[in-house]
Every structure is written in C-alpha cells, then in structure tokens.
Amino acid sequence: MIGAVDIGGTKIAAGVVDENGRILSKAECATDVPRGFADAMRRTTEMLAQCAGQSRVSLHGIGIGCTGPVDPETGSLGNVNLLPGWEGGNPVEKLSTEFGVPAAMENDADAAGLAEAVWGAGRGKARLVYVTISTGIGASVILEGKVYRGAGGCHPEIGHHVVEPSGPLCSCGARGCWEALASGPSMVDWIRTNAPESCWSPDLSAKVICAQAREGEEWARRAVEREAYYLAVGLANLVSVFTPDAIVLGGGIMKSASLFLDRIHEVIRENCRLVPFERVEISLASLGPDVGLIGAAQVWHHHFAA
Numbered sequence: 001m002i003g004a005v006d007i008g009g010t011k012i013a014a015g016v017v018d019e020n021g022r023i024l025s026k027a028e029c030a031t032d033v034p035r036g037f038a039d040a041m042r043r044t045t046e047m048l049a050q051c052a053g054q055s056r057v058s059l060h061g062i063g064i065g066c067t068g069p070v071d072p073e074t075g076s077l078g079n080v081n082l083l084p085g086w087e088g089g090n091p092v093e094k095l096s097t098e099f100g101v102p103a104a105m106e107n108d109a110d111a112a113g114l115a116e117a118v119w120g121a122g123r124g125k126a127r128l129v130y131v132t133i134s135t136g137i138g139a140s141v142i143l144e145g146k147v148y149r150g151a152g153g154c155h156p157e158i159g160h161h162v163v164e165p166s167g168p169l170c171s172c173g174a175r176g177c178w179e180a181l182a183s184g185p186s187m188v189d190w191i192r193t194n195a196p197e198s199c200w201s202p203d204l205s206a207k208v209i210c211a212q213a214r215e216g217e218e219w220a221r222r223a224v225e226r227e228a229y230y231l232a233v234g235l236a237n238l239v240s241v242f243t244p245d246a247i248v249l250g251g252g253i254m255k256s257a258s259l260f261l262d263r264i265h266e267v268i269r270e271n272c273r274l275v276p277f278e279r280v281e282i283s284l285a286s287l288g289p290d291v292g293l294i295g296a297a298q299v300w301h302h303h304f305a306a
C-alpha cells in the first residue's frame with residue numbers, strides 16, 4: 001500500500017493506493033500557499049495518517065506528484081510558479097522521515113503520465129507521450145516504462161514549445177507557446193479579445209464555451225475551432241518529433257474531446273507526411289480526475305519497484 005500525495009497550486013490531495021492503482025481512501029485540503037511549506041506538510045501528514053487509518057493499512061512507501069519544476073533526484077522543490085516561497089522545501093525528505101518509509105517525487109505531468117502508462121490508456125505502449133490540457137498544458141514522455149529526462153534530470157516543458165512565434169505572450173516570457181494558445185484560459189482570452197461583449201458572461205470558462213459551441217453559438221463555435229487547430233498543431237509536432245506508439249490526452253479540456261478530435265486527426269494527416277502518423281494512436285486518458293493521486297503512487301513504484 002502506497003501513500004499518495006498530489007500537490008497542486010489550489011489543492012493538496014492525499015490517499016492510499018493499492019498495487020493495482022485503486023484508491024482505497026483519500027482526503028484533500030486547500031494548498032493555502034501563503035501559510036508556507038512546513039504548514040502544508042503538517043496538513044499532508046495528517047491527511048495521510050488519517051487515510052491509512054481509515055483503510056486500516058500501514059504504508060510501504062510514499063509517492064508524490066507536484067506541480068513543477070521539481071528535482072526528482074533530490075526531492076526538493078524548484079522555483080515553482082504556483083508555490084511562491086516554497087522553493088527548496090523537500091516533501092520527499094519530510095514525509096519519508098515522518099512515516100519512516102522511502103518516498104519519491106516527480107513533476108505532476110510525469111506522475112499522471114506514468115499512471116496512464118501502467119494502469120490506464122497507455123498500457124502496453126513502449127513509446128508514449130501523455131498530454132494534459134486544462135489551465136495549462138503539461139506533458140510527459142515515457143519510453144519503455146521510464147520517464148524521459150533531460151539534462152541534469154530536468155522535465156522538458158513540451159507545453160512551452162512555440163507553435164506561433166507571433167502569438168500571445170506566455171507566462172514563461174516567450175511568445176506563442178502551445179500553452180498560451182491552446183490551454184483552457186486561452187479560449188476565454190480569445191473570446192474576451194475578439195467576440196462582442198454580449199458574448200461574455202462573468203462565469204465564462206472553457207467548459208462554458210464548449211457547451212455553447214455544442215448549442216451552435218457562433219463565437220463559441222469559432223473559439224472551439226481555433227482551440228482545435230492549435231491543439232492539433234502542437235500534437236502534430238509531437239507526432240513529427242517522436243512518432244510515439246500512442247499519445248494519451250487528458251485534462252479538463254478533453255472532457256469535450258469530441259469537439260476537437262476530428263480536427264486533430266486532420267491536421268496530423270496534413271502536417272506529418274514524412275512519418276508513419278497512422279501508427280500513432282491518439283487516445284483519451286482513462287483514469288479520470290484522480291489520475292494525480294494514482295500517478296503519485298505510480299511514482300513510488302517507478303522509483304523503487306523492480
């Protein structure tokens with residue numbers, strides 16, 4: 001039984017996950033970043049202990065997924081955008097000491113990618129790219145069951161590869177990143193910049209836009225068309241660069257996948273003629289909204305199991 005911890009910018013989830021990737025118990029709390037790292041670890045410890053007690057198990061190890069950048073070798077947090085003031089904190093050291101068991105951590109996209117590779121839609125695929133599209137775009141490359149790492153063990157930032165050099169400024173400082181053009185908030189930004197004010201509702205979100213597009217609302221339809229195109233251009237780039245056995249798509253935006261998939265296949269056919277694109281399976285993530293927790297558990301297996 002593995003204790004799983006998923007640390008995001010808005011919430012921290014903790015739980016107990018069995019050897020088949022099933023969640024036995026879980027709890028969550030607000031991240032509450034300003035209260036600081038130590039306080040968050042205290043709350044995480046309480047949640048883990050409570051979950052273990054509820055499931056009547058003792059933990060063999062603890063796996064952690066955390067919004068990045070994080071250092072999977074040392075277990076310490078880098079300068080994480082969403083967790084200001086937490087840099088240098090080490091959840092691996094902290095939780096491992098607290099529970100007296102080995103712990104390991106990965107970037108949350110790598111954690112989710114590992115979960116889909118072992119227990120989800122990517123099972124049996126030797127070369128897998130996992131992409132999650134929601135408030136940002138995260139991705140993970142998994143080769144023969146191992147997370148691909150860059151220089152110094154770094155996590156490559158596929159969400160920040162440039163798809164439109166003259167595109168909007170991204171939070172990372174570059175222009176026209178995939179994330180700046182195809183994340184959920186970019187759909188909302190596009191409507192606010194281009195559509196007449198009568199089309200904006202205060203609760204405008206990617207989810208609302210997708211629902212409006214289904215009802216045939218013209219501006220929403222155009223926003224979806226644009227989203228599908230940029231999503232597709234980025235995915236076609238991944239097909240050209242990696243030609244993996246599969247690309248697994250997850251994240252909130254993919255709840256509306258039927259609005260985007262035809263266009264994705266069309267652009268891949270147009271842009272990827274020099275590689276056998278038809279061998280790249282495009283599939284939807286299968287582990288659902290708890291993929292972060294399930295992935296955190298898989299991080300432990302990835303580090304410590306045979």
Ligand SMILES: [Zn+2]
Pocket residue numbers: 159160170171172173174177179180
């Ligand atoms: Zn960027």
